[in-house]
Amino acid sequence: MNGLIDIQQLSTEEIDQLIAKAQDIIAHPDDYADKCRRKKLATLFYEPSTRTRLSFEAAMLELGGSVLGFSEAQSSSAAKGESVSDTARTVSCFADIIAMRHPKEGAPLVADMCVPIPVINAGDGGHNHPTQTLTDLLTITREKGRLTDMTIGCCGDLKFGRTVHSLISAMSRYEGIRFVLISPEELRVPEHVLTDVLEANKVDFTETESLTDAMPQLDVLYMTRVQRERFFNEADYVRLKDTYILTPDKLSGAKDDLTIMHPLPRVNEISTAIDSDPRACYFKQVLNGKYIRMALILKLLGVE
């Protein structure tokens, strides 16, 4: 595998190195302005995205490289029925690295298996989203000064929320991590994450339906959106979409140094009244996402 498909591919040492590199980029951006001159990033986005695609493109541009690609399947040969592997092979003739988002789980792995250049999974359906996880880990590091010894609450759609699966997977390898999984019964963390990740790593976790009860324990609160596009049934979406809405009164029992995160976009699950709270870090996350992607592109292209 040349690229990054699943966060589990990276050891904690490699993650720590990427975070250190991102911190260095933040401190000395001019040192990196020309690192990827004449290199091209292809962004193959078969699903709509604002943050992730622009973050990848901004990352490559800030490294002095250039970008090409498409932002919806209808503007690519996928609309004519071209397979993922054929599209990837074609694009690998023009680009040095690919970032791919696709609604089907495993599509970036298929691409990575058939091309000689690195492929970065920019989100594959409800499955994995490793660069969001790297973003989250950088954010937690910058806010908490560590990646160990804390209680992380994950709230909302924990069934289809790929960012939550990747975050749990990554953080489970650090010492002293405890999870509180807050969701309605229908949107609980999938069984394979519970057994293969949490139980396999002997990570302490509890499941609850009450955000208010969980709040006082939390060092980090990771909110997620109930995603319309993951439901086959519109009625189920409508019934569950407003289950958890974070409002100032729900924060009354929270710690003063709580870090509130959200992969964005939000719909209404975090009240805009929270945005001015110093504990709200979701827009810092967006900026961190660019820096960690810069670090990842450098690593995968072998640029020092």
Next chain:
Amino acid sequence: MLIGTIVNGVVIDHIPAGRGMELYSYLKLDKLSCEVALIKNAPSSKRGRKDILKVNEVIDLNFDILGYIDPHITVNIIRDGVRVEKRHPSLPHTIRGVIKCKNPRCITSTEQGLEHVFRLTDPEHGVYRCIYCDTRAK
């Protein structure tokens, strides 16, 4: 129930009761022109009930799929009416092109010509998952 004695062939014994037909399908025994017998729910001293497959010809078997069904399966090779070899499969690390991923969100549901591949993720419980979407093989 009497099934004729095999002179040259294969007896796949100790198949978990109820899974003989599934194994018959995976091994594509329907494509053979020789005699094939599936015995369901035969008495077993160890398990109570078991399935047995008898193939009246020595054929190459996919031991990966036998191991996936159950590593306690016994394969007996019969030549000239005598058992000349007895083998047990082991749990394979990967299974290629046999089990199909049932997840409609998996790329295997749309990508042409993509081989379905499952990886052993929990050797203790014999759990296999699709390498593309992590869905558990049923």
